[in-house]
Amino acid sequence: MRGAAVQKPGPENPDVTLITPTSPMTTPTHGGRAKCLQRLVRLDLPVPRTVALSFESVHQIASGYRPDVSGILDEFDPNALLCVRPSSEDPDWGGPGAVLNIGMNDARYVDMCDQIGTPAATEIYLRFVMNYAIDVARLDAEVFDEIDGEGHDALSEALQLYEEEAEEPFPQDPAVQLAEILQSMARAWEGTTARLLRQAKGAPVDAGLGLVVQEMALGLGSGECGSGVLQLVNPATGQPQITGRYLSQSQGREALDGGTASIFLEKDPRGPSLEELAPTAFIALKAHAALMRARLREEMQIEFTIENGNLHILDGMRVERSARAALRIVVRLAEDGIITRQEAVMRIEPRALSELLHRQVAANSPRDVLGSGIAASPGAATGRIVFSSEAAQASAARGEPCVLVRRETSPEDIRGMHAAAAVLTERGGMTSHAAVIGRGLGLPCVVGAANIRFQVKRRSLVAADGRLLKEGDEITVDGTNGQILAGSVDMIEATLDETFRTFMSWADAERDIGVRANADTPADAKTALHFRAQGIGLCRTEHMFFEAERLTPMREMIFAQNPQDRQAALELVLPMQRADFLELFQIMQGQPVCIRLFDPPLHEFLPTSRSGQRELAEALDIPVSDVIRRIESLSEYNPMLGMRGVRLGITVPEIYDMQARAIFEATVEAAREGITVVPEIMLPLVSAKREVELVRGRVEAVAAAVRTENRADVSYRLGVMVETPRACLRAGDIAEHTHFLSFGTNDLTQMTYGLSRDDAGRFMSEYVRQGVFSEDPFHILDTDGVGELLKLGAVRGRAARQNVVLSICGEHAAHPESIAFCREAGFDYVSCSPFRVPVARLAAAQLALADKIK
Ligand code: PEP
Ligand code: MG
DSSP: OTTOOOOOOSOSSOOEEEOOTTSOOOHHHHOHHHHHHHHHHHTTOOOOOEEEEOHHHHHHHHTTOOOOHHHHHHTSOTTOOEEEEEEESSGGGOOOOOEEEETOOHHHHHHHHHHHOHHHHHHHHHHHHHHIIIIISOOOGGGGGGOOOOHHHHHHHHHHHHHHHHTSOOOOOHHHHHHHHHHHHHHHHHSHHHHHHHHHTTOOTTOOEEEEEEEOOOOOSSSOOEEEEEEEEOTTTOOEEEEEEEEEHHHHHHSTTSOOEEEBSSOBTTBOBHHHHSHHHHHHHHHHHHHHHHHHTSOEEEEEEEETTEEEEEEEEEOOOOHHHHHHHHHHHHHTTSSOHHHHHHHSOTTHHHHHHSOEEOTTSOOOEEEEOEEEEOOEEEEEEEOSHHHHHHHHHTTOOEEEEESSOOGGGHHHHHHOSEEEESSOOTTSHHHHHHHHHTOOEEEOOTTSEEETTTTEEEOTTSOEEETTOEEEEETTTTEEEESOOOEEOOOOOHHHHHHHHHHHTTOOSEEEEEOOSHHHHHHHHHTTOSSEEEEEGGGGGOSHHHHHHHHHHHHOOSHHHHHHHHHHHHHHHHHHHHHHHHHHTTSOEEEEOOOOOHHHHSOOSHHHHHHHHHHHTSOHHHHHHHHHHHOOSSGGGSSOHHHHHHHSHHHHHHHHHHHHHHHHHHHHTTOOOOOEEEEOSOOSHHHHHHHHHHHHHHHHHHHHHHTOOOOOEEEEEEOSHHHHHTHHHHHTTOSEEEEOHHHHHHHHHTOOTTTTHHHHHHHHHTTSSSSOTTTSOOTTTHHHHHHHHHHHHHHHOTTOEEEEOSGGGGSHHHHHHHHHTTOSEEEEOGGGHHHHHHHHHHHHHHHHHO
16 A cells, blocks of 8 residues: 555544435535535435545544545445545535546456447546546656557556556555545645635635545446536526536447547537437436425536436536626525525625626636736726826727826826726725726726836836836736736626616615715716615715816815915806706705715825926916926825815815805705705814814804805705724714714724825735735724724714714725624714625625524
């Protein structure tokens, strides 16, 4: 025996169980495959004899105990060939590959040559020798490259090479073969690489492996023989359709070289089908598949063999499926009364919905990866590289899809972003400008692509492997996984069909926390409504000025040095804002709209390019040099902590006065059109109660003026964005003056960690790789640190004002983990990018259902 391991003391043959309808068998002790086979046995399906080894037994085998394989072999016909397959708790956790044809040896080969002919018998023996040599005896696969004979000669050469390399003849005793195979599979499971791979898929450290040993139904005989898989759905679409494949030994042997041909399952004019070759078996197969669907309450793939026209069911596996198929499958199962609607809702992973809402790279498409960054906005798009907003617009005008490549984006790039099919930036993280806008627009976006060199001036990129890409070259941005791919790839389209709507309505019936959308423009608001958001939770009013013709008045307002200039700029902006708000109220049809007063980080709104500076100089009728001087005087060392949010509102109060007036006048106008709105006005970046008092006084004065001027009743709610650590700590004081508190976790994360949102992308992947942070905290809410501040703010806010409405509106809001956290902390709603609303709705429904089940 190879390796002559020292036999350790211990149980000789622990827990080897023949699978019968009543044998003790559970998924947590024997794995999903063993349990599923027992279910098939219980359904009286023609399953070959099978024994199962428990997790415990396999663990002992891996630790050196030699199983009593003769006890296992006694369970089977002495002439049978056997196979061993892995049976882990979750099939996604992988496991060692199956080993087939165990028991094949020289004597068996001679018999089989008589039964099925030399070519087929040779093929089976040769495959077993190679499989055993590489996966069990761990010989180099290249050893067998030397084989130059064919058929029987190849087999002799393989046996010879095995003997030379392993320094012992190929084992002929089935008991030795089986013992070695069991040990090799058990050890493979406990190896470090396998463990890390399955842990990455969510397996616990001590996840166990079971093994099943099954008699093979080889398909030997003179009638129709072969093997295949069959399922009742199309795994790409989820539509009912018989799919799978069948390899006919009989048909294959008629072929010249003994190779087998994959043939059609159902009758097909293009060639022979299983239905014609083995009609009775085919009818039985369909009936078994339908029975399995109904009783196992899942779309199952049947693995089968046909022996002389007789059917054997070797295994049943959950059909692997695309995200869109998964949705259709659960909806059909529920509509057919096989599972409940609640179960259907629980079976879909919320993040998988993103795949349905955007175009994606097709799963089987080859990927030529140029580099990668942070997957900031999901979906994928192909286009030619452009390095400026102008070039993106020109490309769109020519009808040519393009990818806008920038070091980082700013409001000046908005037109380019609108025109581009995707965005790629060198800098930035999950909450940087490109990421937030990309998600809002539903535009695939990768930011912080640190392993690609951006030579923006030379209009080229250098890929991670040194390849040079120039403006005009075609690339694909995969915003779902953060990869940049060379050229174009196959895509699958977004789907929002009736099945999707039905499914989401079932989810909404369970949900107990509100979901609103962050929407700044009419297009965002329409998307929000389309995805059934329950209102707007954050309208970033400075984002309403990203359009080129609006950016200039916005800049004039910021630039104004005296009250007259400011008044002139504000008079330009007021009607724009009033029209904006009215349009939002009209689109949202009376649903709540929460408008955040200006929070323009100045560096994002000052022109950085020479052309932008010239445009502003023209608008202000001053020399460019004056513009540059003023930009210098306004620039800040740390603009994210500078003259932002309510600080601007306090120091230049006319700006917030103008916005309050625009909101109230739009409310009056909407009321005249029959739309009743109680606008919500939110103050950003608050850190002290006095800030709220000061702004509240002025807002109330504007409301009073608008009431009088219009002889109309205008009511509103005032709230605070809690996004500084101090606002969390003093939430009690602040809540006394406000109707609602909305936690802005982007800034709160930035300030809690002392990390810049715009620069963290540079080192974030390294930090996550080294385990400093378990996740990018701008992506997944840091429940330990930032979360503690949220809880504190919520408790203190509610203690001071019991009915204060609590919500979260940072980019974390759509994540199932954050929603769980917010539900537990008693929040009223979450507000996220419009395209993520369905993900949040489903995640919230699942949390409510999980609580009910508990
Ligand atoms: C936040 O800080 O969490 C937030 C939503 O606001 P912004 O991203 O506009 O700073
Ligand atoms: Mg903020």
